Amino acid sequence: MAVLLVEAGTPLSDTPDDPPRLLGPAQIRTLAAEIGVRPTKTLGQNFVHDGNTVRRIVAESGVGPDDVVLEVGPGLGSLTLALLGAAGRVIAVEIDPVLAARLPATVEEFAPLQAPRFEVVTADALSVVRSDLPAAPTALVANLPYNVAVPVLLHLLAEIPTIATALVMVQAEVADRLAAGPGGRVYGVPSVKARYFGTVRRAGSVGRNVFWPEPKVESGLVRIDRTTTHSADPSVRNEVFRVIDAAFAQRRKTLRSALAGWAGSPVEAERRLRAAGIDPGLRGERLDVDGFVRLAATAHS
Template sequence: MAEPGLLGAAAIRELAAELELRPTKQRGQNFVHDANTVRRIVALSGVTAEDQVLEIGPGLGSLTLGLLEVGAGVTAVEIEESLAGRLPRTVAERLGDDAASRLQVVHADAMEVSELPGRAPSAVVANLPYNVSVPVLLRMLELFPGWDRGLVMVQLEVADRLVAGPGSKVYGVPSAKMAWYAEAVRVGTVGPAVFWPVPNVDSGLVRIARREPPPGDRVRTFAVIDAA
């Protein structure tokens, strides 16, 4: 049995070697290897054992383990077959069968998912791939209206855009579309040293609280936003 608990740097590299995984910039793969960072993300998300969490891009399982550690159920959507196949075993080895029973892995592209198995998610918590973070997040907000809160880690520049209000220098399409669905607040920054491979930028933690959508047609409004 593998060492119990969350993944550290050595465990991340061992898993990657086992799977012959070479993280690619194309898929924005940067894996968290610091347990304190993982537990900080989980704590800021407010997730409890009552929640069913949707996680996009679980990768080698760092954040998945942190969410399961507090008793939550996790539905993890992973595009890479090798990662999706290894994740349940990683959870069973490190946290035991009870945690593994609370995990559902969906091997799919998050941009193509239209339904999820099991319980509907009540929260979204994810270390989103840098290259698709905004479209994936907006798609999850649109498709699965039942979740009312979340916490995502994204590139710091993207985080600032997601939370920007009108008049801000970085206010733009992501800001306007996010505001349609939810209130977004940046609640922290994560340096590059806790990732493998080490990215060239800091990451931001964005807390999301869904609200009632404003009056009007969303599709028409978004078309206007895109054309602006």
């Protein structure tokens, strides 16, 4: 994909309404020094300092003026500023109180016209629910903390059904797992659970050199477009997820054996599998999300 290079401190676009200026390496380090922030592995903090990368993320997300974007882990504001150049409103959730406190001033400085459309919520994204937010998000766009990326993504998709699309940057290995299809070596729990909410695809790769500090791993972009194929009822979803967890707890076992605990016995597991039209001799890695949904439904039959 052709991407326009954006120099640090230059506008995101050529529109005449003073679009946001983007942060470069110098601005990132200056901001961090000003508030005494040293990126920590505990919070999975790696700050993007490349304007080209944040512009690319925004483009891949497809957000526009009608969107309310939820950003998780905005850090020093690199992606936040780029999002404000495209979206109608941006709500950032930041767990670090020091970073959260500084973010509004950064937005005021680099995106003064867009500042009224920005809000920050100081909270752990793993515990955020819709009522914690000032508006209903239509999109999730984030450079997720790599140590909790999958739990955060699944939690937000479950708790905030108004999120229609998600474009997240995660560790490359995690991106591969999320986007993997049945039968693949890395197909597993994240792959199936993500597909419960919608279609999932890889949306590109991101090198290490666009971060400060530079991580030891490559990164990848994953896009999820929500569908209404599967029930939004939490009790239904939780039962499906229980089956998924059981099926992959011991990957090398057949579903007949792996699901014995969930079903109560190997005999009952086989009965449910056959009722769902699934070969009991298959392994979990061969079953798509629709198969797991059918299987979960047999728990009540």
